[in-house]
Amino acid sequence: MQLVFVPIIFIIIGILILLKERRSFVGGMIFAFGGLFLTLTLLLLGLLKLGEISSNSSTLVIVIVYALFPLLFLGVCVFFVINTHTMQTKEGRSVTAKLSALVGINLLIAVPAFFYLLSVGASKIPMWLFSILIFALLSDLLFSFLFTCYLFYSWMYQMIPIKKKVDYIITLGSGIRSEEVPPLLKSRLDKAIEYYYKNPHAKIVVSGGQGVDEPVSEAFAMKKYLLSQQIPNNQILVEDRSTTTLKNMTFSKKIIFEDWKNTDYEPTILFSTNNYHVLRGALYARKAHLKAEGIGAPTALYFLPTALIREYIALLTQYKWFTSSMILFCLLFVIWSLLPIQSQNYEQLLYLIN
Template sequence: MAFLIISLIIMLIGLLRLKINKRSIIGGIFLASGLILSLASLFFELLNLIYLYLPSGDFATLIIAYGILPLIFLLVCGYFIFNSKTMRTKEGKSATAKLSALFGLNLLIAFPALFMLFTFSTKTIPQIIWYILLYILLIDIILCFLFAAYILYSWMSQMIPLQKKIDYIIILGSGVRSEEVPPLLKSRLDKGIEYYQKNPTAKFVVSGGQGADEPVSEAFAMRKYLHSQNIPNHQILFEDKFTTTYENMLFSKRIINEDWSDKEMPPSIIFSTNNYHVLRGSLYAQRVKLKAQGVGGTHSTLFLTYGLNS
């Protein structure tokens, strides 16, 4: 029960932080971490009640108390490992397509390794090696937990759609292999189009330069896709010189400021990226003093490293 109370306090700290600053990644991680820990605490409390009230040594008790948790753990690891096949289908043989499997394998190795380490005493293996292994495994598990909390809050933050009038829709770029947009980038564009259909006077800002291994700029491929979806050219603002999320935000802000006619009233702006990337994009928007809210397109998995598309 004490662990549950601590978890709820962590959630409360996150909520208070988000009330002060809705873009706070720290607040979001605290909120999601508290939620995860609260659910885990309730799960263990349930197991404890089952263990107390079912006959000791009963087969059903053993299965529930000692079988459910490992089974859930294996199912989670299996989901991430086999989900990489879906990602390869949608994204091709890229590094990002392998990350889901790597995450699942990491969990599958790290947790059993930590339990095995505790079965060995410092007399079995040298003390310094025991402590080094313990430190490495704990850091690995903590980082996995924090990233899971980040992903969970990214998903939570996208559950409520924006209802306000929108003047500009920034589409953040990602890698292209041809003039056609890949599924990852298409999901960002489709999310932007979803909001455009509710705000037909809004303008798109397609943002993304041409990498050394790309046949055209990301912005060019996005504009071509928007044309195919019957978006008129005069409602597409084009920026194809810069390649990082920070530069995209900075120069999209300049383009919007030059295009916006009502200088007394600030425009309403959103940026469209993928759900795992929204919080990171919000931090860059904050850095360049761009008042924009992020919306996330769906992807084959909620897990994907957010740094590869920066």
């Protein structure tokens, strides 16, 4: 039962950080890590307890561990591979469309390889090669688990309802090919309109510049759509210079505070984007020193896995120190576990696996 206290400590640390700043990537990841770690620990302890009850229970545990879990794992891997085919059918061939297949194939190789190496040990493989492979696979599996933590935190962030009166709703732009908004951008605008009807005094800020392959600015196309939905012209503010999410937040903040006339209190600001992008948008809002909460528009299910993987990679790139820390942790763990003093523990681990 002592194992339970470790994830609980992570959960408490994560909560303390999030209470101070809800948009903390580190706090959210620590909390999600602790929550998932606790779930897996309780599941493991439950299976061990179940196996001690009777022979029938032991059979059930064997079926779960050696049949149900592997089938579930295989199903997840196959889903990611099939999703790439769906993406390429609907969105065309691209490197981004292949991301989900790469994740599925990676898991299908990394997980069995990791446990195989542990079961074989360094007796049949040169120590230097064994160390490199263990380090690479451990890093791979850690970042795969952290992806699950990211999904949990992203979902948790969006589950907190926003009930307060809203003064401004920033709608983040996305790529356009004509003056008409594509489905992805339309869903963001429709979400903004939904909150506008709940707050008729609010103003909608359409934010997005013109890319080199775009006929007009994204803000122009968005305003055109809002006008077609009977949103009054004087309730729409235009920000048409930004080309990144950070600039969306920075330039929109400037426009909002130039428009805001009430000096008694600061305006309540929301930003509307697609559900997979809400968390990263919130982190960029924090970076721009803009106090704004995100609302997520629905995204087609076939598009969601690839979009979430892309967001996760972008966050790892943005928080390079976090990524480097995780890699360093794996390196130190491998060095520690291969020290002579750990040989007895290592042998016990091999015994449990076999």
